[in-house]
Amino acid sequence: MDLFPEIWILCSLLCSVAGQAPVVSVDPRSATVRQGESVSFRCQASGTVQPVQLEWSRPNNQALPDNTKIGPDGSVLTVADARPGNHGQYRCVAVSSAGRSSANAVLNVKHAPKVRLTPAGPLRVRVGDSASVECRATGRPRPTLSWKRQGSTLNLVTSEINDVNTIKWTDMRPEESGVYICQAENNEGISEVKIQVSVDGPPGAPVASVTPAEMTVVEGQTVTMECKASGSPPPLISWSKLRAPLPWKHTVANGVLTITSVGRQDSGEYICNATNIQGYSEAYTHMEVETPPYATCLPDQVRLRPGDALMIQCLAHGSHPIEFTWSRMGRGSLSAGAETTKDGRLLIADVKMSDSGTYKCVATNRIGSSTAQAKVIVKA
């Protein structure tokens, strides 16, 4: 007994009497847009039985997104300002009294990656413990994922399974504390998320130290002093100057104090203070700013009669010790009756007409030297 051919013949007879279901097509059948762009799909149906009604829908009875519009006769579906959630299939269904048929369109929405970490951080781990962080990203095309440590360009060794890139640590050490970055990249862009990881030792009061412990620098230089502190939880570091405010041209970053273009008044004791709930620790450093001499003569011009006494003082600002040397312009050596002192004085007890001239004082210290002149006129 073979009933099926009979049924088929019967049906085909009835069907031709009743007319045929509409023939439906969608144009374009697939489209790719960037996030924010717009796109339209046109649905066309033909059929022997009119009227034909068109309807747009998404698979699984999902509602059409609210940024879609359907043209007046139902034939054109427009997705305006496309977003990642618009990605997927759209179905046009044509219905007439003779039946229904459908055709699908596919929309690809490209977009830059978005990254998410689990846990989101910050992450606190005890010394010797293990930890892991999972990095996931959305994005189209599918982004590639990598982990780095802040301040380094090297990719860390991680494992990637099912689009989840996981960084794992075992037996964590305090020096593994820091900021870690998961980066996702595709043709549409790059995006990254950071996580702060701190490895805590047993609770402990801070112990601070400063490098260098003392320094001598020259005026105008830029100076950096670094404070390091152990302790758990990690101590907060602050800088101050003994009995004075910090120079206004200073910055502090990661425990490093930087002073640009130091001046003589910046000399002194600098204090690093590391504080946590267990206590605090102070560390000192001494900075001496050296300056080159600046010399002047007092007086810088003198009129005398033969037989008078001459006294000129050479004065100098600048870092000590300062040495003074007197000479006579055009002659070099001083006359036999001249005398000089360590503190910069030129003395002639009994001047002669021949002592007239210009005298030069050179003040010298470790950094440099400076010259000043005095004119001596001896007239009867």
Ligand SMILES: *[C@@H]1O[C@H](CO)[C@@H](O)[C@H](O)[C@H]1NC(C)=O
């Ligand atoms: C360092 O910090 C502690 C605690 O906050 C405070 O008592 C101390 O005076 C500070 N020392 C300096 C030099 O600022």
